[in-house]
Amino acid sequence: MANANLPPLCAKGCGFYSSSQTKNLCSKCYNDFLKELIAKSTAEVKVDPSSAAPNPSVSVDSSSVPTPSKLKNRCESCNKKVGLMGFSCRCGKVLCGVHRYPKEHSCNFDFKTADRLILAEENSLVMADKLESRI
Structure with a gap:
């Protein structure tokens, strides 16, 4: 006798419970489904239009696949x-302990302008209310 309050089982038949928010899949099958969906959307598949054979050649564009830096x-x-x-400088260089200071590695980053821009963003102009009756 099955309990009516139990959620339905996974649509892929793995035996775990599912929910309607995960398209009637359990959490593991839903994560696998999302990974497949992302893989399909990122890999751009090009089909060779010159071949009219029933099995056209398929090539994957390698420039769209990110390479680890x-x-x-x-x-x-x-x-x-x-x-x-290693110490990373604001100019983008990785430096040792001796050369970590801007004067030691002849840094070309403009610290003064960068800091002024940060201050301008953080400290917005505050103006008083023009109607004195509100005070």
Whole structure:
């Protein structure tokens, strides 16, 4: 005898309970469904129009797939290995402990203008109310 209060089982038949918010799938199957959906949307598939064969050649555009960026682990001034202890400057360089100061690595970042822009965004102009009767 089944209880009427139990949620329905997963639509893929894995045996776990599902909900209508997850398209009648359990949480694991729903996460797999989302991963497949994202993979399909990011991979742009190009079909070769010149071949009229029933099995056209399919190529994946490799420029749309992001490549992991290589971590910089050397000082850009003295080329010393810094590993995890490297300091990153606002100019975008990774530096050792000796060259971490702007004067030591001849930094070309304009700190004064950048800080003035931050202050202008944070401190908006405050004006008093023009009607004195509201005070």
